[in-house]
Amino acid sequence: MTQRSTISIIIPTCNRLNTLFPLLDSLALQKESPLYEIDVVTSDDGKRDDTAQIQQLYPWVRYLRGPQRGPSSNRNNGARSTTGDLLLFLDDDCIASPTLLSSYVREWNENPNVSVFEGRITAIGTRTSHAEECPVNETGGYLWSCNLAILRSTFMSLGGFEERFRFPAMEDVDFRERLMERKTLIKFVPDAQVFHAWEIRTGWKRIRHYLFSKMFFAQLHPVKGSLKLSYFIKTRVREILYNGILSWNVYRFRGVSQLLLGIANDWRLALFGQFPALGRWYIARAKPCCAGCEAMLTTLRQAPVPVVAEVRR
Numbered sequence: 018m019t020q021r022s023t024i025s026i027i028i029p030t031c032n033r034l035n036t037l038f039p040l041l042d043s044l045a046l047q048k049e050s051p052l053y054e055i056d057v058v059t060s061d062d063g064k065r066d067d068t069a070q071i072q073q074l075y076p077w078v079r080y081l082r083g084p085q086r087g088p089s090s091n092r093n094n095g096a097r098s099t100t101g102d103l104l105l106f107l108d109d110d111c112i113a114s115p116t117l118l119s120s121y122v123r124e125w126n127e128n129p130n131v132s133v134f135e136g137r138i139t140a141i142g143t144r145t146s147h148a149e150e151c152p153v154n155e156t157g158g159y160l161w162s163c164n165l166a167i168l169r170s171t172f173m174s175l176g177g178f179e180e181r182f183r184f185p186a187m188e189d190v191d192f193r194e195r196l197m198e199r200k201t202l203i204k205f206v207p208d209a210q211v212f213h214a215w216e217i218r219t220g221w222k223r224i225r226h227y228l229f230s231k232m233f234f235a236q237l238h239p240v241k242g243s244l245k246l247s248y249f250i251k252t253r254v255r256e257i258l259y260n261g262i263l264s265w266n267v268y269r270f271r272g273v274s275q276l277l278l279g280i281a282n283d284w285r286l287a288l289f290g291q292f293p294a295l296g297r298w299y300i301a302r303a304k305p306c307c308a309g310c311e312a313m314l315t316t317l318r319q320a321p322v323p324v325v326a327e328v329r330r
C-alpha cells in the first residue's frame with residue numbers, strides 16, 4: 018500500500034446521532050477496500066458526551082469533543098487529529114453514495130497536480146417550503162464544505178477554516194475564496210456523491226447570524242463586490258421573483274415568513290453597503306444573542322472599516 022492511500026474523513030457534529038448514524042452506516046459499507054485505508058473522526062460540539070454510544074456501535078470511528086466555537090473550529094479540531102494525506106470533510110446530515118470513497122481515491126491518484134476535489138451533493142426529495150434549504154451541488158463550482166476533499170498540505174498551508182466565523186454561514190465561501198485567490202486547482206468529481214435532505218431553517222436569530230457572517234466575509238474579501246443597492250436590485254429581485262412568485266403554486270404560504278425575513282435581511286445588508294456609516298452604527302450598538310454573536314461582534318468592531326459585500330451563493 019502506498020503512502021497516497023490513507024484518507025482521513027472528518028465529520029463535524031453537534032449531538033446529532035440521529036443524522037450521524039445513517040452517514041456512518043453509509044461509510045461502513047465502503048470502509049474496507051484494497052484501494053485505500055480510512056481514518057474517520059467525528060468532532061462533537063454538543064454539550065453531551067456520546068463517546069460510549071459511538072465506541073459501541075462504530076469502533077472504527079474516533080470521537081472527539083469539539084471546541085464549541087462554531088463549525089469552522091470544529092472542522093479544524095477534527096482535521097488536527099488526523100494523519101491521512103487526503104482530508105475528506107463530510108457533514109453529519111449527509112449520506113454517502115457507495116462510490117464516494119473509491120471515486121475520490123481514483124481521482125486523487127490520477128491527478129497529482131490537483132489539490133482539491135469537490136464532490137457532488139444531491140437533494141433527497143423535492144423542496145416543499147420557502148424555509149427549506151439544501152446545499153445542492155450537481156455540477157460543481159460551489160465547493161460546499163459538506164462534501165469536499167483536500168490534500169493535507171494544501172489545507173494546512175491555508176490555515177484551515179477561518180475560525181472567526183462562528184456560525185454555519187459564509188465560512189465555506191471564505192474557504193473557497195482563499196483557494197481561488199491562490200489559483201488552486203479544484204476538480205469536480207460527480208461520482209463522489211452524497212445525498213442531503215431538505216431541512217427547514219427558520220428564526221430571526223439565524224437571519225441575524227447570517228448578517229454578521231456576511232459582514233465579516235465582506236471585511237475579509239472586499240474585492241468580491243461591495244453590495245450597492247443597484248446590485249441588490251439586479252440579483253435579489255430575480256431571486257424574489259423566482260422564489261416568491263414562480264414557486265408560489267408549489268410552496269404557497271409554507272415558510273413564507275422565512276422568505277420575508279430573508280428579503281428584509283438582504284435589504285438591510287444593501288443599505289449598509291450603500292451607507293457604510295449605517296453599518297458601523299448598527300454594529301456598534303448591536304446586542305449579542307449568544308456567545309457566537311458576541312465573538313463575531315467583537316471581530317466586526319475591531320475592523321477598521323466595516324463594509325458590506327455580496328457574493329452569489
Ligand SMILES: [Zn+2]
Nearest residue numbers: 305306307310
Ligand atoms: Zn447569536
